[in-house]
Amino acid sequence: MTELLPDSLLERIRSRAAGFDRKNEFFDDDLTELIDAGYLTAFVPRDLDGPGLTLIDVSRLQRRLASAAPATALAINMHLIWTGVARQLHDRGDSSLDFVLSGAAQGEIYAFGISEAGNDLVLVGSNSEARPDGEGGYSFYGTKIFTSLAPVWTVLGTMGLDSTSDDAPKVVYGFVRREDGGFTIKDDWDTVGMRATQSRTTVLEGAHASADAVVRRLAPGPNPDPLIFGISSNFQLLVASVYTGLAERALELAIDAAAKRTSKQNNNAPYSDDPVLRWRIADAWIALDAIPSQIERTASDIAEGVDHGSLWFPKLSAVKVRATETARSVVDQAIAVAGGGSYFSRSELGRLYRDVLAGMFHPSNSDAAHKAAANGLLGPIADD
Structure with missing residues (x-):
């Protein structure tokens, strides 16, 4: 490996x-x-x-x-x-x-052309249009946000709503090729963090997926289709993995800073002897230590076909939310240990602080994860 x-x-x-x-x-x-x-x-x-x-x-x-x-x-x-x-x-x-x-x-x-502004249905509904070509293919129209790999992707996996076919509405998933055109990529990625992703806005203007590149037509709303589960499981666990790796690096930097910094109040003793900073580092490690095993246990359950029933999607969301929120906490502790030098833009910890903020914007967010867990445990509210 x-x-x-x-x-x-x-x-x-x-x-x-x-x-x-x-x-x-x-x-x-x-x-x-x-x-x-x-x-x-x-x-x-x-x-x-x-x-x-x-x-x-x-x-x-x-x-x-x-x-x-x-x-x-x-x-x-x-x-x-x-x-x-x-x-x-x-x-x-x-x-x-x-x-x-x-x-x-x-x-x-491959790039991920799914996210849309204002679409909290995410995978099971769309603001974009999928117009059938009469031969099993579709042309897609709409605006996708956070399209990472925008400068280089060769194939974009995307989706839209077919509202015109006899069996409409259907959420259509398909893959469009860059060389075939039918889209505009905006040069609008100027963010606080995660800048190198260049996750620019992509405007679909008839990007076409041929019949052999259309992989699903699904009824809108919650769907047990393996494609939806596959996207959710891989997305949530791999996003959790990235932010966990970021946090692991922040903890390394905090430990290094504690060993190098000294305190005049304590006869130039290293900050690694300071009980408050020792607690901060220990607290960060205790929180972070649990996350990789949770990611891997969930991945193992997927591979082994474990049936979590209605709690599968809440479990996946919970891992992502726990990982990204833990990462933010770890970076906060690391900055407190490292001191004011981490506030400079040249600081690696300063960059990690900016990067880790992006974790809250990836679906599922904390509110959606809590709602999904409550629905799985208590059943949906009658009006939902």
Whole structure:
């Protein structure tokens, strides 16, 4: 597994992260080296000549990558989510996304064109249009936000609502190719953190998915379809992995700062002897230590086909929310330990502080996760 992300490559990626952030540039150099290392084929199964890594394996790699460059890891996540979904379906005998795995093996870069402003239905409803072409294909119209990998994707997985077919409405999932056009990418990514992802707005203006690239037509609303479960499970667990890796790096930096800083009040003793800072570091470690095992236990349950029934989606959301909120807490503690130097933009901890804030914006957010858990445990409210 480490051959896909050796120490030497990780350190080169780490050395570039600050520059990409400062200049608000895409991580082209990182991507080139990750492609050369075979990183983007991680989920491709052995029977399709790939490494055949599991969701647990990829989670560990993404934590490792995020510890060096969170924005690079988060953007790569979107490619890995699609290939992870395809792998999950493949392992269950569903070949409908095998072309995604074959494409990844041949160098395709997949992006995630799902999120829409104001659409809290996320996967089971859409503000975008999916217009049938009469031959089984669809053209998509609408605005997608947070489209990571915007400068380089070759294939965009997206969705929209078919409201005109005889069996409408249907939420249509399909894949459109960059070379076929039918879209505009705005140069509008100027954010507080996660800047190198270049997750620009994509306006779909008739981007076309041929019949063989249309993978689902689903009734709007909650749906047990394996594609929906696959997207949710890979998205939530891999996002959780990225922010966990970020937090692990913040804790490393806090420990290093405590060892290097000294206190004049205490005869130049290192801050690592200060009981308050020791408590802060211990508190951060105690909170963070539980997260990787929760991610991996959930991934193992997916692989083993454990039936959590109506609590499956709440469990996935809970892991993501717990991981991102824990990461924010850990970074806060790390900054308190490191002191005022972390407030400068040149500080790695300062950058991690900005990057970790993005965790609250990925679905599911805390409010949605609590609602899903309550519905799973108590049943939905009659009016829902």
